[in-house]
Every structure is written in structure tokens, then in C-alpha cells.
Amino acid sequence: MSHVQEVNLVEIARPKQWPTLSRRELRPEGFPVYGANGIIGFADQYTHEEPTIIIGCRGSCGTLHVTQPRSYVTGNAMALDQMRLDLVDQRYIFYFLARRGFDDIISGSSQPQITGKGLARIKVPLLPLLEQRRISDLLDKAESIRRKRASIVAKVDELIKSEFVKRFGTPLNNSKGLPVAPIKSFGEVVTGNTPPRKDPENYGDEIEWIKSDNINTPNHFLTVAQERLSSAGKRIGRTAPSGSTLVTCIARSPSVIGNAALADREVAFNQQINAVIPGGNTDPYFLYCQFLVAKSLVQASSTNSMKGMVSKGKFQEIEFIKPAIVDQARFGEFFSRVHKLSRSLDTDLLASEELFHSLSQRAFRGEL
Template identity: 25%
Template structure:
């Protein structure tokens, strides 16, 4: 049984009063990333004295960390040789798992990371409000493990495929950030406006026949694939519409809000909740609609939509309109303040030159996303094969 190969399965702890802002890092579920790595930009800490007294939960190389409760129960990460923290511990919401020397720890991590391992772990899930798994999840783990030599060989195959997909993802992320780099290089800080470009209020660069407006108040039940698609704030991420998450409303409901019907090249700007999520409407959403939490901006001839889209995403510009965001539970910016936002309007020829560069970036991103999808499919395929025994040359059953 796999559970017989586990040397340690333990959680850490934190002192009363919670985590500190300085000291020794204390890792919680939020610090484990969904790709099996770590998110360490917003660390929490325990005191050096408290850490030195800990008897459990001190993280070491080759540990497997598992979220034990909450919304991300079962998420796993591996502490490799490249782990950047020299000293840290897990808190009470994370398991630290250590295997014996008959099991390759990275191979065991990949097993728990796989769909098979995840499904088996979560068979122990219990609780409603804040559910989680107990140490009893070990008894549900059931998989034939090959010899240590084979584990090492298969781990290398999975690591290479994993590295390939992560490198592809990094390239996509770099290209996501490239438009803002180009914007800053060509136009500088749009608030300081050192180039002394003409400035106007946002409303002055909007098509008078299609004024700034929000959309549907109550779209009703999703009737996809029928009806009319409508874009929600949560559908906009990284400057793009996530088409898989878009819902559809009835033609009758959408027709009541013809004022907010979309055309290709329109700009969407979220005005409630996550204020400032921005994207350009692609041709596939011609005739779609939006909700009351999003404003539609239809450019007139004085402004290029590619330029306006990136201006609205600029960090200096977004910091400047924070003063207009109001509300406690649900933050928002009203249309009146949005319309009056001052924007720079460089010469149209310069805007179009910028747009040409952004189009080239977008074309390259299409290629990179296809490569990313292929590398992700390859990794997932190999992961599935690995724990079905289809990558094994000399299979020995774990006992």
C-alpha cells in the first residue's frame, strides 16, 4: 500500500494572534500555485523564536505540500532544489508529506498532481462550510508504482514535458505584457504627459451615435448556445474575453438593451466590482451585449481603439482614476466620472503606428497560445499514461 511508504504527514502551526509581517515565512494554501509551484510574493511570517520551537511542519527539500482544507483542498506543490526560501514552515492548513527512500518524491508528487491522485485524495473530503481532507486520505491512494529506477526515468520525462509547458506559458505572459512596454516607450506616462500631447475628456473621443453606456440589468438564466451572448466582468481577463465562460440571454432581453449592443473594435471597461478590467471586442462578439457592471466605449475618428484600450490599461492611468472609485462592499465608478476622465490624444498617425505594433504582437500571441495548448496537452497526456502504467518498461507493484 502506498500509505506504508509515507514517513511523515504533518501540519504546522501559527501563534495566537496570527501571522506577522516579518520573521520566518509561514506557508499557507494561498502560497501553493495550481501548477505545482509556489506564489511567494505575499508572504506571511512567524517569529524566529516561534520557528525555532516548532517540532512539526518545517519545510525541507523534496517535501510535498498539500492544501488540507478550504476552497483549494488537494492542491499540491513540490519543494525542489530551486525552492528560494532557506527556512520556512507550513501553517495549520497545509500538510507536509515525506516519502521513504523506495519512492522518488517528485514521482509521488506527480501522482498526487494527476487526475487519478487528485480524485483519490478528495474521496476523503468532508465538511460543508469549510471542508477538507484528513490524514485518512492516504488509505484511498491506490496505484502501482514501478521500481525506483523506473520512477526516476518517468519523472525525467514528466519534468521535461512540464518544463516545456511552463516555458510556453512564460512566453505567452511576456507577450501579454509587451503592449504596455510598447505604450510606455512610445507615449511615456500618460498622466505626466511630458510630450505635451493634446488632452481631452474621454467622452470627447466617443462616437456620439453610440455613447458610453452600461448593459443588461437582469440577463436571466444562461441559455447557451441559443440566444445572445453577453459579457460579464469575470469574462474579461488579461485584456481578453474568455469565450468559454460567456453566458447567453434571450433575444427579447437583449433587445431591451440595444443601446449596449457590441461591435468589433468597441472597448469594454468594467465599472463595478473589479473596476478597470479592459478589453477590445473581437469580431466573434459582433451583436453581443454586456451587463450593468461594464461600460461600452465606441471610439470616434479621433482615437484609435488599440491605443485607447492600452491607455485604459496603463498603470499610471488606472492609479489616477482610483479617486473616483466609491463604495464599500461593492466598489464602482459611475458613468459621469468615467466620461470626464482626462486622456492624452497623440497625433493620429502615431496612434496608428502604435496599433500596427500591437497587431503584430497579437498575431504572434495566437501562434504562442497554440504552442502552449499543444505543450499542455502533451504534459497531461504523459501524466495520465504515467499512472496507468503505460510509460513503464519494468513494472513492479508497490506493496
């Protein structure tokens, strides 16, 4: 955009960190208090009368929010105060910063942060105000479409959980009094491993080697692994066939324990994961969905509160509800139909996201 005038961000706004409130100063209700990741509580005072763009500057660096009216912004976020609204549209600045990102101005290795000095290096294309508003209106509409489609996808996924509970009750208290059995009775439990890295011949392109990152996503099925094993590595490694459920059982964060995903192809996997290979009396979709609904049962078996760890021995003894296979299979058919719908919606959502990103790129290149 060499033909468009550019200004430094600090010429159109005054970045400022406000005093951080202590936990004792937070209230259960009142004015919203914003940290780096959004609202963290409430207070009886506020720093900003009007909606204001804030940038996470400590910990979660680069997160963007627009505050609600009458909000308090803590020192973990940088507020873009005194914005020159006679020169810029606030929505335009938000969309520009969201597209640009902040990777090049984050400083500090042990404690990443964004400073006012770093923000001063950001240059903003200064289009005519009416043109900024036109771009903002267009991106608002694209973003609205994206959010609506994302909401529909989320509701479809919630439908799967609610239908499971409707048919079988909650596994946490077996509200429908169904038969229960340990996980090991649903199929073979296998813990993954890591073929020795000292032998590079163990790694190649024979089979995907799944890690917890491939499980800890919103997807029902495993995402594609970045690393693969060779045929030699596969012989040393542990594998699970299509239809298996893979569960995160060792993680740095306890909240990740119990995350599950289905395998739709044969995969190898590491020692942070337990796989359940369903037997003949288990519907694979039923088993997977029970992990979705009963994640807390897995977490309750964790032996390490600091990071989270569920041993194979404890994992396979966790009791799940076990209805008749015919009832499991009927639910499995329901899951298949809903998942097919969800995949179609995912395609629509991806298209709307690509549209938004395309419009955003073109807008700030002056092509709209």
C-alpha cells in the same frame, strides 16, 4: 492500473499540519513561510530542513507546492512529512497528486478543508522506484518546455505595455505632457444590463451575453460567453460592436475593477460592465491598451472599498491621455503585429500543455 500495486498516501508519508504563525511572527526576511497559496512571508525559524510537498488544506484547498529547503509550513497547508523515499520519488508523488486532484476529499461547506482523514483515502500507484524516476524526468522536461513557452507569452504581453509607455508615457502622471480628455470623449460609454429572467424568452442563442468572467482573464479579447440572449433579449439588452473595450466596473474584489478586454464580435453584456465604443478619432487598440496600463485610474474612482464599484458617471469622466489619431493608429498597428505573434505563441503553449497532460495521463495509466 489494476495490475499495479496501490498504496494509501498515508503509508508512504505522514500528513501533518504545523502551528500557524501570527502576523507579528512574520519577518521581512529569513526562512520562507508557506501558507495554502505559497510563500506568505518569512520567519526566524523553520519546520522543514528539506524540500517538502505541501497541500493547501484551508481556504485554497488542493493547491500544491514543493517548499524550498529550510522553510516553515503553517497550518493552512498539510505537509507530507517523513516521505518514504526508499519507496517513492517525491517528484512522482507531486505529479500524481497534481493530476489526480482533491475534489473528492474536500469537506466542509462554509469553510472547505482537507483533513488527514481525507488524505488517507488517496491511493497511489506504486511503480518500481526506477520507473517512477523515469516518469518524473520525462514530466520534468515537458513541464520545463511548458514554463518556458508561458514565460515567452508573458514577455510578449509585457512588451505591449512597455511600448505604450515608451511612446506615450504613463497615463497615471502623463509623464510626456500629452493632451488629456475624459473617457467619454474617446467614444460612447454604455453600461450593460440584465434582461428580465422571469421571461425565459429573453434567453436563447442570438447573441453572447458577456459577464466579468469573460473579461477577467489573461486574454486581450473577450472569452466566449456561456450564456446567450435571444433576439427578444437582445432588443432589451445593451450591446457593443466589434472593436469596443469592455471594462469590469462592479466586482466583489476591488482588484478586479478596471480589468478590460476587446470585443472582436458584437456582444451583449451585464450591468457590471461599462463598454467604450470608440469614435472616429480613437484607435480601438490604443484605447484598450491604455486601460491595460492605467487600470489603477479606474480603481481610484471606485465608490465602494468593500467590493468595488465605479459608476458610469465617474467612469466616463476619468481622464486618459489623448495623442493625435495618427499616433494612436501607429500604435494600433504595432499591437496588431504583436498580437498576431502572441496568438502563434499561444498555439505553441497550448500544444505544450496538451503534451504535458497527455504524458501525465499515460504515465499514471502505465502506458509510458
